Amino acid sequence: MQLLWQILINGVLLGGLYALMALGLVLVWGVLNIVNLAHGALIMLGAYACYYLFTGFGLDPFGALPLAMALLFCLGYLIQRCVLNLVIRAPMFNTLLITFGLEVVITFLAQMIFSADFRTVNPSYAGANFLWLGATVPLVRLLAFGVALGLTFALWLFLDHTALGRAIRATAQNLTAARLYGVNPRQLYALTFGIGAALAGAAGTLYGVVSQINPYIGSGLTGKSFAIAIIGGLDKSIYVLVGGLFLGIVEALTALYIGPTYTDVISFGILVVVLIVRPTGLLGRTA
């Protein structure tokens, strides 16, 4: 019983990080209809940004987080403005291929610049933990969970309650109507992609604190984010949180009761089942 409780806590905390990883992907997918296969590579860049801010400037990882987000926002903005906007009306398959290409290029450049050495962001409190109702709660995971919740909430506020957020959603729903109301889609797309990249940067920062970093972590993270996006659905940013938590808990339980070698099989198996049974996600409106 004690063990089950601990596993559930592990799963929830892991799920929070998962949700943040998927958040940017879901935003870009939902608004721009681009499945950004380079999303994981952007997370990886966020992790390196945090690593260099931490080791080079002694910045605390949580202090480095807004900076890493700002850097990634600029990069995302440029990628959309200079590359993706040129093909935004192309069939989805083309944008898939382009983002796939971007992933390969970013990963390769990262290896050239950062080397293939394994890195960790290791502040003094990285290993700190406390007991809560008999379960060990790792401090950084809890903080990461809090940041994930906060950013999800902030994104929801932004999209639902600001003029810019409403413009972004309007563009996704009806481009012509949005244009008639004076929205500049190019600018808006770039902003959206920038925000998506900034969220990837935040996820990367936290990922570096709990895990190890190397240039190749990207593709695996894209896969995981993709599964969460499908499971949660693309309708609302809050749903991503549900998808992330669901996957985190299922993986933690799978590792314990079925075997750790089956976690990927189960999580992608769920993805397949969700696509068949509820293609709009667990919480999405069924068509």
Place this chain on the structure above:
Amino acid sequence: MKQLFSLLLATTTLLFGKPLLGAPIELGASVQLTGQFANTGRYYGDAYQFAIDKINAAGGVKIGSTREKLVLKMLDNQSDVNLSVRQYVQLVSQDKVNFLLGPFASDFVLADSAIAEKYSIPMIQGGGASDQVFSRGYKYIFGTLPPASDYFQSTLDLMGQLKPAPKTIALLYADDAFDVSVADGTRKAIGKTSMKIAVDQRYSSKASDFNSMLSLIKSQDVDAILVAGHETEILNFIRQSKTLNVNPKLYAFTVGVPSADFRAALGQDANYAFGMTSWVPSPALKDDYFGNAEQFAAEYQKRFGYEPDYHAASAVADVEAFVKAIEAANSVDPAKVRDAIARVDFDSLYGRIRFNAVGQISLPQTVVQVQKGKLVPVYGPKGAMEKALYPMPAWGKR
């Protein structure tokens, strides 16, 4: 002049196939220079080139009365097994290299050695230790890593001598060819001791989250954890055992611990981790080309800017084994050289190179431990060396 030479070479090649004499001896290899295994793959790429440069500087390979230079034809397989198989096919069928050096990792060697066997071109590899590589009756594959099933033997010998003796063990391993072989061998070896396996878990090779496994281990209160996996997983494992406050008396890992990269990434948290290496850069290991292992390590560090570990030493031994075998066969005929490789017996900076009936060498693993940020050998073939720090203090008391 250069054009004339290549024209000449092309003509001889056309007339006689691969020129048997009068051309440099080409060694082909497909190595993980980029991709997820690049971190370890670089040892092979750098060490092959280093050994070949050194051998050429010493005059090359003696065949009859002439001396031939070695040439390395190296391709980057981008850490993709399927690509590496295609590259080895290209190396033997298009580039027509004389002999093959191996890639890193058992999964790759398992696939690539089939090409060597099919084309009857000898491959000496220092990257694949899985027993599976050598259990298929292949004649053209030789390996300079000790058998995977023996990896934890010396660690278990050490554990038998520790006080208070560890009683229960958690065995975790990744689901690739090498680590499954390690686990099979370790399970048998533990069976011969008085220790018991309390947790026996196989995990997915790309796993980054070990929280469930660590929670299980913690709830069972095991004395020792043995992990057979990859360096990325082991880094995550150690970090997460700290955050979950998992405190066994010892933990030991197949890979990672001997590399400088591992200690740099973990800092103080690397302390107390046990690992193993089939190679310690000691001046006692004499070598025809590098003097001894210590000199090799220093030169390697100077040239490439990072410390070599046993992967690099093993790769050098592969090249040297070819030189010895070609000189003994006095020919570059693949079949003759293959038979000569089976008979080589020489001392190298890596250790004594002599292949058994299935083509693998046997080298005892030296148990190492990170103590105050330094790598210290604690148990070797002749028994205890420096004192092992045991039991390791709880995370909160360091």
